[in-house]
Amino acid sequence: MVSRAALAADPDAVARGAYLAAAAGCDTCHTDSERGGRPYAGGRPLATGFGTIPTPNITPDKETGIGRWSNADFSRALRWGIAPDDSHYVPVFPYVFYNRLSDADLADLKAFLDSLAPVSRADLKGAQSTALAERAQAAIAVAATPAPGPWRSDPQQDAVWNRGAYLVASVGRCDDCHTPRNWLGAPDSDRFLAGNKAGPKPTQAPNITPDAETGIGKWSEDDIVGVLTDGHTPDFDFVGGAMAEIVKNTSRLTAEDRRAIAVYLRSVPPQPSPEKR
Amino acid sequence: MQGSLKLLAIGVAFAIGAISPVAGVAQDKAKVFKDREALMKQQGADLGAVKGYLDDKNDQAKAQAGATDLVQTMKKIPDVFPQGTAGGDPEGKYAAKPEIWSNWNGFLAARDAAAQRTDALVTAVKTGDKAQIQTAFAELGKNGCTGCHEKFREELKK
Numbered sequence: 001m002v003s004r005a006a007l008a009a010d011p012d013a014v015a016r017g018a019y020l021a022a023a024a025g026c027d028t029c030h031t032d033s034e035r036g037g038r039p040y041a042g043g044r045p046l047a048t049g050f051g052t053i054p055t056p057n058i059t060p061d062k063e064t065g066i067g068r069w070s071n072a073d074f075s076r077a078l079r080w081g082i083a084p085d086d087s088h089y090v091p092v093f094p095y096v097f098y099n100r101l102s103d104a105d106l107a108d109l110k111a112f113l114d115s116l117a118p119v120s121r122a123d124l125k126g127a128q129s130t131a132l133a134e135r136a137q138a139a140i141a142v143a144a145t146p147a148p149g150p151w152r153s154d155p156q157q158d159a160v161w162n163r164g165a166y167l168v169a170s171v172g173r174c175d176d177c178h179t180p181r182n183w184l185g186a187p188d189s190d191r192f193l194a195g196n197k198a199g200p201k202p203t204q205a206p207n208i209t210p211d212a213e214t215g216i217g218k219w220s221e222d223d224i225v226g227v228l229t230d231g232h233t234p235d236f237d238f239v240g241g242a243m244a245e246i247v248k249n250t251s252r253l254t255a256e257d258r259r260a261i262a263v264y265l266r267s268v269p270p271q272p273s274p275e276k277r
Numbered sequence: 278m279q280g281s282l283k284l285l286a287i288g289v290a291f292a293i294g295a296i297s298p299v300a301g302v303a304q305d306k307a308k309v310f311k312d313r314e315a316l317m318k319q320q321g322a323d324l325g326a327v328k329g330y331l332d333d334k335n336d337q338a339k340a341q342a343g344a345t346d347l348v349q350t351m352k353k354i355p356d357v358f359p360q361g362t363a364g365g366d367p368e369g370k371y372a373a374k375p376e377i378w379s380n381w382n383g384f385l386a387a388r389d390a391a392a393q394r395t396d397a398l399v400t401a402v403k404t405g406d407k408a409q410i411q412t413a414f415a416e417l418g419k420n421g422c423t424g425c426h427e428k429f430r431e432e433l434k435k
């Protein structure tokens with residue numbers, strides 16, 4: 001499965017990129033698993049506000065994948081949601097969060113994707129040319145997102161906290177679903193992780209701040225690690241819906257990284273939900 | 278005399294038969310929701326016993342009893358999802374999606390995926406090796422329980 005290009009690539013970069021891709025779950029959307037599609041070759045039908053569109057092929061196929069992309073193309077696509085042909089992606093691709101990925105992590109991700117065997121998906125070409133209004137809306141949302149740009153560590157906090165904060169903000173993108181959006185469609189930073197009734201459609205995302213009554217304030221660090229490991233909650237329910245897909249990603253993290261996320265989540269400001277859930 | 282009693286009995290039986298489906302549907306549905314929730318809670322408790330062993334909160338025997346019971350409760354899942362029982366207790370948190378019945382084979386496949394991983398969990402618990410149990414537990418969680426909840430369960434909006 002490893003292409004010739006990969007032999008020239010730095011194997012450590014490829015391995016680090018593979019870990020990030022697994023953590024973000026790139027394959028979850030960019031694989032048409034229901035119909036036995038090849039990993040990362042796209043084609044999974046994703047429901048968006050503008051109808052159902054197939055996900056793009058992100059294998060390094062030159063014609064139908066990202067084989068001709070430069071590192072700059074890749075960074076622009078992931079950080080700003082703009083394709084090399086200057087078209088904007090629909091926001092179901094969570095570039096608002098990948099905006100915070102470090103340069104090094106973006107380079108590693110690209111090295112990993114470049115190491116995959118190219119898959120030709122001529123059937124998908126041009127499938128994304130619709131949804132212009134939603135793309136424009138997404139561009140506004142990213143422009144309105146406070147403090148975009150590569151993540152900066154907080155020197156007041158230790159390495160574990162900073163690692164957790166980075167994972168939550170970037171590949172984990174917890175606020176994609178758990179933070180309510182403001183009128184511009186950007187996550188409302190004043191209500192960070194306080195739950196979102198509107199998303200992910202058609203369901204709602206709970207408050208995951210440490211508020212004792214309406215959030216997860218009663219959860220221990222181990223409880224958070226538990227749900228990220230296998231999906232179980234402290235009362236041995238198992239998460240479903242969109243979170244079940246996220247657990248597939250978080251279960252691939254190292255135990256240390258899951259712990260870091262738990263440490264960080266327990267440190268964010270508690271936010272009571274307006275009404276009890 | 279005996280003949281008329283028999284007739285009366287038949288008449289009563291018919292009357293009950295005619296009335297009960299009408300009066301019984303709502304009641305039956307409520308009972309199904311209750312049974313469904315009870316079965317899921319029982320499964321949660323079974324898994325809690327396994328996790329309790331991993332976390333040194335209870336002994337291996339209790340974990341083994343939980344895992345063994347889970348094998349049985351997995352078999353009962355289709356029984357608590359009879360046709361026409363989409364939705365859930367309005368007081369509760371979750372509802373069964375109509376997809377369960379429109380994709381019954383998919384639903385059974387998801388149950389089978391969980392059942393298979395439950396068997397693996399029983400095997401792991403018997404060894405007493407916590408690393409093995411943890412792996413089997415996580416496998417059941419992320420590809421069994423959540424696999425089914427991902428596709429077939431929805432949250433009731435409050």
